Amino acid sequence: MPVKLGPAGIPLSCKGRTIVEGMDDIISLGLETMEVQTVRMIAPQHFEQYWQAGVLANKTNFEMNIHGPYYSELLGNKVERGRSLTKIESTLQAAKTINARHITLHAGHYGEMGRGRDANEQLANVFSGIVDRVAEIWHDDEDIYPVFPWLKDGTPSKIGIETSGRQELWGSLEEVLEVVNHVEGTIPVLNIAHIHSRGHGKMRTSEDYGELFDQVRETIGTKEFYCHFSGVEHRTGNAMHYTQIKKSDLNFEPLAEFIVEDGGWLDITLISDSPLLEHDAMYMLQNIEKSRHKQLERKAREDRRRSLSAQAGKSFEGIAGNEVEQAKLSAVKEETPVEETPKVEEKVVEKPAKKDSKSKKKADGKKKEENSDVFDFEEDDDDLF
Numbered sequence: 001m002p003v004k005l006g007p008a009g010i011p012l013s014c015k016g017r018t019i020v021e022g023m024d025d026i027i028s029l030g031l032e033t034m035e036v037q038t039v040r041m042i043a044p045q046h047f048e049q050y051w052q053a054g055v056l057a058n059k060t061n062f063e064m065n066i067h068g069p070y071y072s073e074l075l076g077n078k079v080e081r082g083r084s085l086t087k088i089e090s091t092l093q094a095a096k097t098i099n100a101r102h103i104t105l106h107a108g109h110y111g112e113m114g115r116g117r118d119a120n121e122q123l124a125n126v127f128s129g130i131v132d133r134v135a136e137i138w139h140d141d142e143d144i145y146p147v148f149p150w151l152k153d154g155t156p157s158k159i160g161i162e163t164s165g166r167q168e169l170w171g172s173l174e175e176v177l178e179v180v181n182h183v184e185g186t187i188p189v190l191n192i193a194h195i196h197s198r199g200h201g202k203m204r205t206s207e208d209y210g211e212l213f214d215q216v217r218e219t220i221g222t223k224e225f226y227c228h229f230s231g232v233e234h235r236t237g238n239a240m241h242y243t244q245i246k247k248s249d250l251n252f253e254p255l256a257e258f259i260v261e262d263g264g265w266l267d268i269t270l271i272s273d274s275p276l277l278e279h280d281a282m283y284m285l286q287n288i289e290k291s292r293h294k295q296l297e298r299k300a301r302e303d304r305r306r307s308l309s310a311q312a313g314k315s316f317e318g319i320a321g322n323e324v325e326q327a328k329l330s331a332v333k334e335e336t337p338v339e340e341t342p343k344v345e346e347k348v349v350e351k352p353a354k355k356d357s358k359s360k361k362k363a364d365g366k367k368k369e370e371n372s373d374v375f376d377f378e379e380d381d382d383d384l385f
Contacts, residue, residue, distance in 0.1 A: 002266075003268050004269045005031050005271075005272070005281050006278075008037060008067065008271050009037045011026060012278065013025065019053040020056055025278070031278065031282070036064065036065070036100070038094055050098045054148065063269065065100050065103075065226070065269070065271070066104070067103075074123060075111045075119055075122060076108070076109075092133060102187070103157045103159055105160065107161070107170040108170065124182045131185035131186060135185075138154075138157075161176050161179060161186055161188060163190060165197045166198070166239060167198070187226060188226075189228065190227045192228065194232075196234070196250045197239035200237050201234065203254075206255070206257040227269065228270075228272075229272060229284065230272065231248025242273055244276045245276075245283060260294075
């Protein structure tokens with residue numbers, strides 16, 4: 001069950017702002033991947049640091065990925081489509097330079113074509129051309145192998161088609177799976193926040209994630225998944241903007257539970273799109289570790305019950321039931337308030353100071369004079385208790 005986590009971009013805590021420095025910080029945090037952001041444009045001066053990042057990734061087996069332009073119009077007219085492909089070309093060149101495993105791309109608006117088979121067929125043709133172009137870039141010149149050693153023995157980057165989070169954008173889960181199923185060299189990029197938003201907040205339990213990954217596996221027969229995760233604010237089936245995970249109705253715990261309990265067959269890369277980037281990537285890692293600890297505790301408890309059932313000659317279910325009943329009784333006892341015994345206050349009687357015989361006689365005489373009108377009673381010691 002390989003699970004790799006990392007941020008979408010250079011970590012916020014990174015003092016330097018280059019990709020290589022960001023990789024160093026990510027590795028020191030115990031994370032294993034990152035996604036370089038080229039969502040608007042790629043400046044030529046960035047290619048030097050891209051190459052340095054590729055060398056470091058090749059030496060350390062660090063997984064590099066890259067995100068293409070957000071504002072694509074692959075369903076537009078010829079001019080719009082050509083403009084989008086020009087931007088994507090720069091991303092493909094950068095992907096080769098940094099040794100990217102995945103290139104994430106968007107399709108854009110439905111445009112005049114609208115939803116349906118025609119739109120899917122056009123995008124299948126477009127992405128098929130992009131896959132061919134990646135192969136050309138990857139193997140265009142054997143003389144560059146000393147500079148890019150990963151090109152000789154590695155495989156070309158896979159084109160990832162990302163699910164969209166708005167109703168007017170092409171990219172529902174079903175549309176993405178249909179195109180990926182017909183274009184070799186592409187994979188679906190499951191943006192969980194987008195799927196959650198487009199489904200009106202449907203990703204809530206580990207069973208929901210089980211259904212999602214089973215649907216993808218049954219449709220395209222893959223065990224490799226590339227996913228984005230973030231908190232999200234959504235309305236009427238549309239993602240509004242990303243938020244930190246703890247401030248969203250999209251919780252990560254159910255996904256962590258699914259990965260640990262039922263995701264042994266997964267090869268999954270999780271990219272944090274959260275505004276907190278590496279902080280929420282670490283939060284996801286902690287949740288996965290917590291789910292693993294719970295699984296180990298449960299297995300240890302089950303092993304102990306089996307051992308006890310073998311020794312006592314009782315059924316496994318019976319011992320488990322007894323433990324549940326004992327736990328309930330313990331909980332009831334803890335909740336029941338214990339009445340405290342009231343404390344009796346002891347009166348401290350001060351003993352009169354000893355007086356000498358002379359002073360005592362004077363005091364007795366004075367007392368008799370003062371209480372001459374008071375009746376005196378003599379009490380026997382036998383009446384006292």
